[in-house]
Amino acid sequence: MRQSSVRGDRSRRHQPDAQELGWDDSLYEGRSGGRGGDGGAAVPDESAGHGRRKRRRGRRVLKWTAGIAALLVLGTAGAGYLYYEHLNGNLRKGLLDLGDGGLKKPEPNAFGQTPMNILLLGSDSRNSKANVELGGARADVGRKPLADVQMLLHVSADRSSMSVLSIPRDTRVTIPECTDPKSGEKYPQTTGPINQSLQHGGPGCTVATWKELTGIYIDHFMMIDFAGVVQMADAVGGVPVCVDGNIYSHDSKGHGSGLKLTKGEHNIKGVQALQWLRTRYGFEDNTDIGRAKAQHMYMNSMIRQLKAGTKLTDPAKLQALAEAATKALTVDEGLGSVKKLYDLGGDLNRVPIKRVTMATMPWSYGPGESYVIPKPGDAEQVFAMLRNDTALDGKDRKKKKPTADPKPTTPKEQLQVTVQNGTNGAIQGPVAGRASAIQAQLATLGYTAAGTDATLIAQADTTITYGGKDAEGDALAVAKALGLPKSAVKESSSAQGIRLVVGNDWRTGTAYPETAGGKQQAEKAPESTDTLNGEDKKACMKVNPDYTW
DSSP states (O other): OOOHHHHHHHHHHTHHHHHHTTOOTTTSOOOOSSOOOSOOOOOOOOOBSSSHHHHHHHHHHHHHHTTSTTTSOOOOTTBOHHHHHHHHHHOEEEOSOOSOOOBOOOOOOTTSOOOEEEEEEEEOOOOSHHHHHHHOOGGGTTSOOOEEEEEEEEEOTTSSOEEEEEOOTTBEEEEOOEEOTTTOOEEOOEEEEGGGGGGTTSHHHHHHHHHHHHOOOOOEEEEEOHHHHHHHHHHTTOEEEEESSOEEOOOTTSOSOOOEEOSEEEEEOHHHHHHHHHOOTTBTTSSHHHHHHHHHHHHHHHHHHHHTTOSOOSHHHHHHHHHHHHHHOEEEGGGOSHHHHHHHHHHHHTSOGGGEEEEEOOEEEOGGGSSEEEOTTHHHHHHHHHHTTOOTTSGGGGGOOOOOOOOOOSOGGGOOEEEEEOBOOTTTOOOTTHHHHHHHHHHHTTOTTOEEEOOOOBOSSOEEEESSGGGHHHHHHHHHHHTOOGGGEEEOTTOOSEEEEEOTTOOSSSSOOGGGTOSSOOOSOOGGGOOEETTOOOOOBOBOGGGOO
16 A cells, blocks of 8 residues: 555546546545445335334334445335325336346356345436535536446345445446437447446446446446435434544545544434545545445444344334435336335345445556556456355355265266357457357267257356256266366256356357366455455544544
8 A cells, every 4th residue: 555645646646537527626525546435325115004013014124224325225104005106206217227238147046046236326416406515516517427436235145145345436447338218329338437337328327337347247226316315314313433533524625525523433414424425535545445445334334223223213214214215216127116125125134234245346556547447356356256146255155065076967978968158248249159169169078969059148157057956967077078167067946957158258269268267266355355344343434644633
């Protein structure tokens, strides 16, 4: 790590970029060097009907759902049909994916379970009076908003763990071609900061960008703006946070969020909560990386207190939260009702707080140190863990018991293997003939009954799926013959026979490349993710000495 004053200079060197985009750094936090800043997302929920049992159930689910990062959702006690429809009407909805990469949803595991990935977005929109007053930068009124906060929430297939991965908003990525569903305007593929993807047609383009960058299938998105963060923080009654010194996020040049706190713990809500989530100048080295850590602490703290049942036991508070959350949210059409959000809350409620992990995408500076890029090696390791439903806390390995590999039960010349080309994608494009090439290689290895499926799909990793334990030995034998790691072999409740999907990690040749994933799948996130566990009650933000008082 370099000295904070040096990073401050880097941030200012990045200012020309910000000015070109119409950002006002004196009123809204600067945007260089890392993490985004305005809040989180929310998740609504509902308890319908009358009666004490239903009210208790709704409150239990709500205590969790409201907790997820000032972001998740709601419920109301004793709400009738008309009020239910009223809440549904509050929600704004959009298309999930504006790209055409065709990424395939993961196959269910042996128990019919699939992981769930939700992209949480914080918008810097100034396109309402409330957002202008909260965010400043009046010159930005009318500008298309940027997705300054981006966090991928990954819930494991068995709902035993949750990993939240933030990405620095200035990360330079390839933004795929997207078409605005409202105007019909087509935005060509380009390279730029990931937060600009929101301007290319809406949150569906940010989803498409994440899918192309990470190879992770995304099931849903939720987006919130400045005013929504304030409304949600007020509705839940505040969130406890901690600073290790007096902080005043303000300087003579107008930098800062305005956050002013004394050393120690504080319960923040409303505008102060928004200031906390937006503070860059004053935390650690004055970059967006420190701001992301503050956001992670806020999320964990809210989850802890709501799961402990210390908030939202009053029906009036539940109703206020339901109103605030549904008015604040923009969601994909798959989450476009209070009932669906309520069901989502039930899923999230199953995750124990000790298995919640907040993390930052490993990053490094690009040329000129004016922006960041995914850190080679480490970033892909994290993406691969989430693709393979491996928790970032490293505790999944405790669930695995080593056993001897089963032997194949079918002669290789009789084994029917279906090979499919999974090299599609909006950015790289498909490689023609991959299924046929690997099918021919299998034939030379003695698997002469192998055939192909001509349907082209997109998948990051090469996989072999099989149905039923009787086929495990045969699937492992195919993997060994091709040089694939054991981690590529997966049992699926929906698998028909043995299917080999040739992914984007194997676009050329007939020998599986060692660099595609190696022989050992990572079981814990690298240190560069700077993880924070949900049970960590001692976490306290480090105050930059230049912003103390």
